[in-house]
Amino acid sequence: MNYLYYSKHLHIIFAFPNTWFANLEAKGKFNNLESVTKEIKLMMDPNADPYAAADPNAVPEKFGASDIFDLNQVQLLNAYTCTECGRCTANCPANLTGKKLSPRKIMMDTRDRLEEVGRNINKNGKFVEDGKKLLDDYISREELRACTSCNACVEACPVLIDPLSIILEMRRYLIMEESSAPQEWNLMNANIENNAAPWQYNQADRLNWANN
Numbered sequence: 001m002n003y004l005y006y007s008k009h010l011h012i013i014f015a016f017p018n019t020w021f022a023n024l025e026a027k028g029k030f031n032n033l034e035s036v037t038k039e040i041k042l043m044m045d046p047n048a049d050p051y052a053a054a055d056p057n058a059v060p061e062k063f064g065a066s067d068i069f070d071l072n073q074v075q076l077l078n079a080y081t082c083t084e085c086g087r088c089t090a091n092c093p094a095n096l097t098g099k100k101l102s103p104r105k106i107m108m109d110t111r112d113r114l115e116e117v118g119r120n121i122n123k124n125g126k127f128v129e130d131g132k133k134l135l136d137d138y139i140s141r142e143e144l145r146a147c148t149s150c151n152a153c154v155e156a157c158p159v160l161i162d163p164l165s166i167i168l169e170m171r172r173y174l175i176m177e178e179s180s181a182p183q184e185w186n187l188m189n190a191n192i193e194n195n196a197a198p199w200q201y202n203q204a205d206r207l208n209w210a211n212n
Helices: 002-006 010-020 034-044 073-081 103-124 141-146 152-156 163-176 183-195
Strands: none
Touching: 010 073, 073 103, 073 163, 103 163, 141 163, 152 163
16 A cells, blocks of 8 residues: 555545546636736726726736646646546547647646656755746647647546646646737637627628528
């Protein structure tokens, strides 16, 4: 029994708390950023003072995740719980169509980076910047952009691991922190903002198809 803590079978122990802390929300539900929600409410509140002084000591919020320090405890637990069975990748439509994405690799890369940071802390007593990040050094942008957010990997996992949550957080970082997105995505987002639809046409013409 004591050997489990040091062996590759550690996931057997972690499977129980991982299942307990699993996300039971509806599949595909995105979490709203509190800071963004606050800004929207401020814009919609006619009595709000848009020129009110902000807290000078407030630390600017980082959007999304670029390294393991930006992931929550459950996401890190997911990485250690993974049994490497490959069911997530076997059911991933992006992987099945030849894309670079492998949800199993996402979890393995997260665990590898977590262990690397752990060795860094053990050696130095605290984390010393090593010039590496989970993004780019372990997980490529091509992998993140290949994800269709279909939740097939989440549904397939026998211990309720959620690779999609890590992918979405890292993709959120790319878009909101680095403004890094394919041209097609930027065009679609601009159309949604201006036309309330992914396509580029006037809102008044949205029902023209019904007249044909």
